[in-house]
Each structure stands twice: as structure tokens, then as C-alpha cells.
Amino acid sequence: MPKIVDREEYRRTLLLKSFEVFAKKGYAALSMRELAKELSVSTGTLYHYFPSKQELFEALVSHYSMLEAEKITPLVAQNLSLAEKVKLIFAFIEEYETAFRHWTAILFDLERAGLKEIIEGSAWRRSNELYSQHLKQILATDDDDIINFVMIYICGLVVHRIERGDEISLVEQEKLLLQFLQARIK
Amino acid sequence: MPKIVDREEYRRTLLLKSFEVFAKKGYAALSMRELAKELSVSTGTLYHYFPSKQELFEALVSHYSMLEAEKITPLVAQNLSLAEKVKLIFAFIEEYETAFRHWTAILFDLERAGLKEIIEGSAWRRSNELYSQHLKQILATDDDDIINFVMIYICGLVVHRIERGDEISLVEQEKLLLQFLQARIK
């Protein structure tokens, strides 16, 4: 028997640590050599668990979208008023703002590096669809355009707050989004 | 009379052509050799006019952000219905989507490099305020929160379309934004 290792478990461990490193350096600027050093393993080990840099990264996207999805799930079950639901969404945004920024930073890095294939790859898409579906359940609507509007808005909120910080009043923005949704839903 | 070569003029010519190439290939995926070939000059010439790839790219973005600001101005003067104004905003977004992306990419670069001072610095702020003021004039409102909401939304639209492309129906989104504004303005 070889060194005892739960292959899947160790893969997860590597992905967990990798996320922070990718968030710090981006995709294109992070070499496999450097990632290996940060994870304190050899490049060979990295390639033992993941067939290529791209697949490693896609596994990371898959894995994290699941983790974050689990965090948002509890919101779905509860029976709340629209105002309370929007409040919950904003609370969630505030809590995971940093993670959202990392993801978006990586998105731009991929775009600039000409790696559209990854963005269009299934892992990233699935992650996006997951969020969409959660939003649908929370807001109890089937209108895709509304959902897209809210996704777009959340995305913009996170990015724009990099530039403007707390000049953007979350309290007022929450009111505006609520007003918009009240006019449209139900 | 000697042939007068305006150094600045030639730099601009190079940037002009470069923009298209960067837009097509992205930043990391475009090598200086390839760029030089596309511009029909030598790599040496490129380095004669720009000290590095990064500075060339930054000069390009800053050059273009000015051009864009100038282009949006004419819209302000016209007397249009709200529906027509929103249509104009969307037309503008569609036309300059690529430029917006590059601009936002720079934002993330700066954030990642810890150069918040530049984001908070005057040039970046002024650019943002310029857009805000244009929006205020176009929409004929003084409500900062509304303007912020629209800015956030536009920002999100551009970013989200990187991920989702034409899955996001601009026609439907335009309707939704119009509805939101109609309820709030006037």
C-alpha cells in the first residue's frame, strides 16, 4: 500500500489553499511552480492530482461555487417578506464582498489573458447558474430577466464599491432595489 | 525643410492601432512581437516609444477613456423622452463595451497591486464624476442614489456580460431599467 492518502480529500485540501493564492495573484500571473511552492508541494504532485493548470482552476471554481452555494441555501427555506429577503441578500453581499471581488478579479484576469475558454467552460457557467437558481428560489419568481437584472446589479455593486467605497450607501441602495422588486414581483 | 515628425502624434497613431489589437487578443495573450507585427513596426520601435508593455497598455486605456468622455457629451444637449434617453444609454454601452471592460480590468489590476491611492486619486475620481454628471444631465435628476444605482447597474451589466455574453438580453434589460426609472423620476 502506498502512502495513505484520501485522494479526494487531498484534492480538496489543495484547492482550498489554492483559492487564496489565485485570489492574490490572478490566474495568468500565477505559475504552477509558484503555486506549488505556496502549497509546499512539488510541481509533480500538483500534476499528480490535476492534469493541467486549467483543469485545476476549473476544479477550484466548481468546488467553491458549491461551498458558497451551501452558505446561501439556508436563506431559501425561510418564509419571509420581500423586504426581509432583500435585506438578507444585502447582508450576504456584505459578508462575502471580499470573495466576490476575488472572483471578479479572476474573471478579468482570464478575460485579459485571452482565456475565454475557461469562462465559457462548464465549471464557471454552472457556478453562475447556481446563483441564479438560488435567487429564483429566494425571490420566488421565474422571470429570468428579473433574475438577470438583480445578478447584474449585485455584480455592479461589488465592483463599483471598489472605486467608491462607502460613498455608496448600502442602506439607500437596498431601498431602491426593494422598490424596483416590489413594482415587478407580485 | 526637414521632415517634421511629431513624436506625440506618432505615439497616438500607434495607440490607435494597438487598441484594436488588444481588444481582439487581450493583454497577456498578446506578445510584443505579435503587436509589433500587427502594427508593421519592429519591436525596437515599440520600445522606442513606450518603455514597457504595461505602460503602453496603460497609455492606451487612459487615452481612450478621454475619447469616450468626449463622445458622450453630445447626448446631454438633446431634448428626449425618458425612453429615448435609456435607449441612448444602452446604445452607448453597447458601442463602448470593450473599452469599459479594459477600464474595469485596470481597476482590478490596481486593487490587486494594492494601489488604492491611485483609485482614490484625483484622475480616477474625476473620470467617475464625469460620468455621474453626464448621467445626471441626461436623466435630468439630482438624486445621487438614483444616479449611483444606474452607475452600479451599468457597471454590472458590462462585467456580467463577460461571463454570460449575449445570454443577457439587452432589449429586456433596457425595458427593466426604463420601468425602474419611470417609477422614480417624475
Add this chain to the structure above:
Amino acid sequence: MPKIVDREEYRRTLLLKSFEVFAKKGYAALSMRELAKELSVSTGTLYHYFPSKQELFEALVSHYSMLEAEKITPLVAQNLSLAEKVKLIFAFIEEYETAFRHWTAILFDLERAGLKEIIEGSAWRRSNELYSQHLKQILATDDDDIINFVMIYICGLVVHRIERGDEISLVEQEKLLLQFLQARIK
């Protein structure tokens, strides 16, 4: 009774299977991982039985060269016409072509490594002489120059077919060699 595992026997089993794999993929193009997978064992097991890839390969070639010598023997006893003898020689060449190639590849390895002493050593000579003597018996001649000519020709045929493959018509070549021998032998 404990299960008796004959180490030497298992080595031979591994070599036997390895030969086919090497014949298909060549030496450098075949990694130990791939070989292990083809043999349905682990890389560790391979290294348990052979100290290195090279030694495994050399063991393989030396093992097979013996097998060949044994196989050619039966041909000698038969009483055949010259045409039939030449046909047999060609059939033999065709069947063991791959093995001949490996054998010759080893020869060049040794030459390049400056290990002329091995080529001039007894094992290699004996192997050569064995083939010579077989040829003498098959062709029923004592003329060393003729035998050398045929040995040279066979050697060249195998090597040249690496370059030219089936462009070299074995049927025609067989006719030519037969003609040559008919003119010289009796």
C-alpha cells in the same frame, strides 16, 4: 504449502509482456508509468524487479535474442530447394523484424557510448557467429564471403525498411537474392 513465487519466472513474465509494448511504442516514447499500466502492475513493482528503465530494456533484448536463435534452428534440418530456403529466410526476417531492429539499436547505443569492447566481446560475437553458421547450414555453402554478403544484405534490409517501410517490396527483393545465390551456389 506457501505459494512459491519464482522471482526469475516473474521477471520473464514481465519481459514477455513488455516486449510487445516496447515494439509498439519504441523506447523513449514509452514511459515507465505507461508500461506499468499496460502490464497491470504499479511502477513500484517494475522497479522492484528491474533497477532502471534502461536495464529493463536491455534485459528484454538479451532475453529475446536467445529466443530467436532457438527458433531458427529447426530450419536447418529440412531438405529444401534453394528457392524454398530463401523463402524461409525472408519469412523469418519478416516475423522477427522488430526484434532485429531493437538488436541493431542496441548496437548503435554501444557504439555511441564508446563501448566497442562489448561489441568485440564474446557474447556479441557468438551471437553473430551463430547466425552465420545457421546460414551456412541452410545454404549449404562454406564460402564465407557469400555468407557475409547475405548477412550484410539481411542487416541492410532490416535497417532500410525503417526508412522506407513497405516501399521495399519483399517479394522482389526475395527474387533478386535468389538470383544472386543461384548464380553463385552450385
Add this chain to the structure above:
Amino acid sequence: MPKIVDREEYRRTLLLKSFEVFAKKGYAALSMRELAKELSVSTGTLYHYFPSKQELFEALVSHYSMLEAEKITPLVAQNLSLAEKVKLIFAFIEEYETAFRHWTAILFDLERAGLKEIIEGSAWRRSNELYSQHLKQILATDDDDIINFVMIYICGLVVHRIERGDEISLVEQEKLLLQFLQARIK
């Protein structure tokens, strides 16, 4: 203007030096780094002149087959008896025996490395065809099978003499080849 270099001339210089290095080390065992070091240039320079290791090697094959072809050409023009022609062929073999060995060693290296693509590539084929055509002219025959027979024989002679050295009497072999050809040609 850049450093003044006749690109084609310098390519030839690099190929010239490369031949010796490839002959010494073989194809698979010679890395581009090592080759660069032997040529006293950087790897970058190597890739500046040749797009890949394989193409460099194929250029080398092309180049050398031409050089050697030029050496053999003078033989063609002369009006000689068959005996004299065969004598010339043997004289040529003797003179270039070392080069032939190098080529054949490289051939085996390629085969073992699984690089059949190179052998089947046009450069190597063309080189072979060149020799064939020269032989045709020298021997004044159009019979491809005869030419192949002689090519095979020459190839075998060179290889077999590695094993047997001067035990193989060139004088006797020359006589035998002459006899064979006299029976077949005219």
C-alpha cells in the same frame, strides 16, 4: 538596422555545428539547452532561427543530404565500365563510412524515440531519394528493385562493419556486388 547578419548564412553555420553534436548524442538525448550551449548561443537564438527542435533537425537533414549529394555528383558524369563504377561506389562508402554511421545511428535514435514522423517527414525522404537517383545515374538503370537492392546492401555493409570491422573484406564484397550487377544489368 540590426546587428548585421546574413540570416541564411548563419542558419547554415548553426546547422554545420549542430551535425556534430547530434551525431555524438543522438536526437532524443540532445536537449535544446545542451545544443545551445554547445553552439555557444542562447536557446532563444536557436528558436529565433528554427521554430522547433524537430524543424531544426529536419533542416539539418536537408542541408547535409545536399552537401553529400554534391560530393557524389562528379562520379555521375564520367563514362566508366561497370567494374570501375562499383569501385567508385566502394571508394565513396569507405570515405564517408563515419558519416553514414552517424546518420544510421540517428535513424535508430529516432525510431526508438517514437519519432516516426521525422523519418516519414519530407526531408529524410528527399535525402533518400537523392541517393537513389544518383545510384540510378551511376549504374545507368531504371530498375527500382535493383537500386533498392544496392541501397540495402550498402546500408547493411556500413552497419555490419560496426560489428565485424575489417573481418568483412571490402575487396571480396566488391567482387560479389560486381558479379551480381553484371548478371542483372545489360
Add this chain to the structure above:
DNA sequence: AATGAATGAGGTTTCATTCAT
């Protein structure tokens, strides 16, 4: 001013081999 040859560090990936289990 303009060229493109030259550099060499660094990119991703493969591989023979070792060793804890």
C-alpha cells in the same frame, strides 16, 4: 529613428525514480 538579433529567465508539463505504508 529604426531595426531585428540576441538574451535567459521563466512558462507548463513529463518523467524516471524513491520511499512510506
Add this chain to the structure above:
DNA sequence: TATGAATGAAACCTCATTCAT
């Protein structure tokens, strides 16, 4: 004995950049 995880050197190749001309 047998396993396969782990290693890290080294493979081919690309690239931003420098510099002689």
C-alpha cells in the same frame, strides 16, 4: 511483495526586453 504518492530536474518553448548597427 506491492503500491502509488511524491519528488524535482529537465524537457521544449515563449517572452519582454536590450543593444549593436
